[in-house]
Amino acid sequence: MIAGALNIAALRSGRRPSEILLLFGLIRRIAVPAIGVGTLFLFVFGLWLVHEAGYGYSDGWIVTSIILLLLGNAIGGYAGSRDRRTAEYAQQLVTQGDAPSAELQARVRDPISLAGSYGSGLILVALLAIMIWKPGA
Amino acid sequence: MLAAIRPDSWNLPLFLHVLGATLLFGTTATVAIAGFAARARRDHSALLARIVLRTFLLGVIPSWILMRAGAAWIGDKEFPDKTPGWVDVGFIVSEPGAILLIIVGILAWLAARKQGVGRAAVAVPVLASIYLVALGIAWFAMSAKPS
Numbered sequence: 001m002i003a004g005a006l007n008i009a010a011l012r013s014g015r016r017p018s019e020i021l022l023l024f025g026l027i028r029r030i031a032v033p034a035i036g037v038g039t040l041f042l043f044v045f046g047l048w049l050v051h052e053a054g055y056g057y058s059d060g061w062i063v064t065s066i067i068l069l070l071l072g073n074a075i076g077g078y079a080g081s082r083d084r085r086t087a088e089y090a091q092q093l094v095t096q097g098d099a100p101s102a103e104l105q106a107r108v109r110d111p112i113s114l115a116g117s118y119g120s121g122l123i124l125v126a127l128l129a130i131m132i133w134k135p136g137a
Numbered sequence: 138m139l140a141a142i143r144p145d146s147w148n149l150p151l152f153l154h155v156l157g158a159t160l161l162f163g164t165t166a167t168v169a170i171a172g173f174a175a176r177a178r179r180d181h182s183a184l185l186a187r188i189v190l191r192t193f194l195l196g197v198i199p200s201w202i203l204m205r206a207g208a209a210w211i212g213d214k215e216f217p218d219k220t221p222g223w224v225d226v227g228f229i230v231s232e233p234g235a236i237l238l239i240i241v242g243i244l245a246w247l248a249a250r251k252q253g254v255g256r257a258a259v260a261v262p263v264l265a266s267i268y269l270v271a272l273g274i275a276w277f278a279m280s281a282k283p284s
Binding site: 001002005006009018019022026030125128129132133 | 152155156174178181184185191
């Protein structure tokens with residue numbers, strides 16, 4: 001959510017490179033570590049809960065959930081690496097006068113990066129739905 | 138093992154409640170983070186104050202409504218007569234919490250008007266952080282169901 005909200009703010013037209021750098025910097029310094037810690041907790045305590053609740057690790061909905069969790073992280077991580085390059089480009093522009101740039105705006109609106117970021121978020125919503133409905137359990 | 142014996146008709150309201158609560162926590166955390174960042178980065182305080190206000194209006198309020206509507210729906214189904222203590226903890230956090238959120242919203246609007254400087258801009262992330270702690274307590278009560 002944090003990354004999504006800051007990313008949406010960065011999409012606005014006419015943003016100066018220093019503003020893009022600030023928003024992407026907040027994502028990198030705060031949202032990305034939070035996602036990492038959250039994913040680790042989700043994975044470890046989720047597997048523990050499977051054991052405690054008496055479900056099987058080979059149950060279809062649990063295997064699907066683990067695959068979705070890994071897939072979501074991989075997609076989000078790939079989008080994040082593209083955003084990191086965009087932030088580096090923004091850093092260059094800051095040192096060159098900090099004027100709004102069409103090239104930078106195009107990179108911020110990179111469809112692959114946006115699809116990866118929001119796709120990984122939608123995967124987490126699907127993961128929540130599987131946890132609630134437990135198809136096949 | 139409650140989850141294993143939960144009727145299917147409870148799934149949708151529970152999903153909406155948990156989704157709303159998750160979004161509420163995330164958007165409130167965004168308000169707190171952007172608010173604190175506005176204090177640290179004076180050169181961008183106006184931008185961050187606008188982000189705080191927009192996140193509040195477009196994220197926090199809809200998430201709270203989704204969370205609260207889902208809670209009322211699943212609460213009516215699961216506990217039609219009397220709610221247990223752990224559910225009451227959720228109501229205690231959501232109802233007075235709404236008043237706190239209204240105050241946060243007013244202060245966020247004032248902070249945005251003043252370009253992210255002043256006392257309102259200082260108070261917003263602090264109050265949002267307090268609300269995050271309250272949400273954390275409700276989160277524990279909903280998950281662990283003490284008593």
